[in-house]
Amino acid sequence: MKKHNFSAGPSILPQEVLKKTAEAVINFNHLNLSLIEISHRSKEFIDVMENARSLVKELLNLPEGYSVLFLQGGASLEFLMTPYNLLKINGKAAYIDTGAWSTKAIKEAKLLGEINVVASSKDKTYNYIPKNYTIPTAIDYVHCTSNNTIYGTQIKEFPKTDALLVCDMSSDIFSRKLDFTQFDLVYAGAQKNMGPAGTTLVIVKDEILGKTGRNIPSMLDFQVHISKDSMFNTPPVFAVYTSMLTLEWLKNLGGIAAIEKRNEKKATLLYDEIDRNSHFKGFAAKEDRSLMNVTFNLTNEADKETFDKLWNDAGISGLKGHRSVGGYRASIYNAMPIESVQVLVSTMQQLEKQIG
Structure with a gap:
C-alpha cells in the first residue's frame, strides 16, 4: 500500500x-x-x-x-x-x-x-x-x-x-x-x-x-x-x-494560481477538523497558520497511543511533530493529494468515535 x-x-x-x-x-x-x-x-x-x-x-x-x-x-x-x-x-x-x-x-x-x-x-x-x-x-x-x-x-x-x-x-x-x-x-x-x-x-x-x-x-x-x-x-x-x-x-x-487553490482546499479541510474536533488543538496562531505545514496537538496526551495506532494503521507516514514542539505536523506540500488529507481527517474522526 x-x-x-x-x-x-x-x-x-x-x-x-x-x-x-x-x-x-x-x-x-x-x-x-x-x-x-x-x-x-x-x-x-x-x-x-x-x-x-x-x-x-x-x-x-x-x-x-x-x-x-x-x-x-x-x-x-x-x-x-x-x-x-x-x-x-x-x-x-x-x-x-x-x-x-x-x-x-x-x-x-x-x-x-x-x-x-x-x-x-x-x-x-x-x-x-x-x-x-x-x-x-x-x-x-x-x-x-x-x-x-x-x-x-x-x-x-x-x-x-x-x-x-x-x-x-x-x-x-x-x-x-x-x-x-x-x-x-x-x-x-x-x-x-x-x-x-x-x-x-x-x-x-x-x-x-x-x-x-x-x-x-x-x-x-x-x-x-x-x-x-x-x-x-x-x-x-x-x-x-x-x-x-x-x-x-x-x-x-495550471501554474501557481491553480496549485494555490488546491493548497488552500487541503489546508482548510485539515484546519477545519482540528478546530471542530475537541480531541485536537492547533499550535500556530490562526491568523498565521501555514498552508504547507499544519501543526497540532492532542488535547489529552493520554490519547496518544490510540491515535498513533490509528494513523499508522491507515498508512500515514511522517506525522510526528518536531521534537521542539511535540504533537503532530502534517506537511501538505504541492504534491500532496487531497485524498491523503482526507485519510488523515477520517483518522482524526475515528479517534473521536473511539474515545467519545
Missing part, C-alpha cells in the same frame, strides 16, 4: 515525476546512459539546466534583471552567502526571527557584521508571526523566512522597506501567488516543494550584487555562479533534473 507521506522534508514528490526520474536514472533521453553518469557539460544536461531556470522565471513571473541559480549546500549555506554578497563592510542588516531556521541565519550573518533582530516570536515558542515592528534605517537588507516548517506559521504580508528584501522560501516556494518584484533575493532548498535534497534555488536581482567591498570566496559569490550559468562546479544533476520535472508538472497543472 502506498503511504500517505506527510514528511516535512525530504518530502513528497508527484508520482509521475518519480517515474520519469527513475527511468532517466536507467536510460536518459534514449542515450543508453544514465542521467547520473552523463557529462554536465553535455548538450543534454545543459538543456535540462536551461529549461529548469526558464520554468522558474515563467512560473514566478520574474521580470528581466533577475538571475536564477541552482546551487548546493541547502538554505544553510545561503545563511552565509547572503551576508557575504549583500552586507557591506561595517554594514548592518535586520532580521526577523520566526523560528529555528531564521535563528540559524542570524547566527551565520553575525560572523560578518552587525545584525539587528527587529522582531521575534520566540516568547511564545514561535507560534505566531511578529507584526507592528519597526525596521531601522541605514541597513543593507532585511531578512525573513516566509514559512516555518517546525512551528507551522507563514508570513501573509511581507515587510515594507527601502532596504533590500531577502527571503528564505525553502518550504513554501511555488505554493502561492506572490509579487516577486518585492524581493531582491530569494532562496529555497529544493527538498520541500520542488525536488529532492541536493540543490538550492536562488533568485537574485543582478543590480544588487558587487557592492559590499568584500573579497568573496568564489564558491560563495553569486556573481561567479551567474557568470558560469550555475556550473562553476559540477552541479547536482539528479536534483536539478527532478526539480525541472516537478516544475513542468506544476506548469501543466
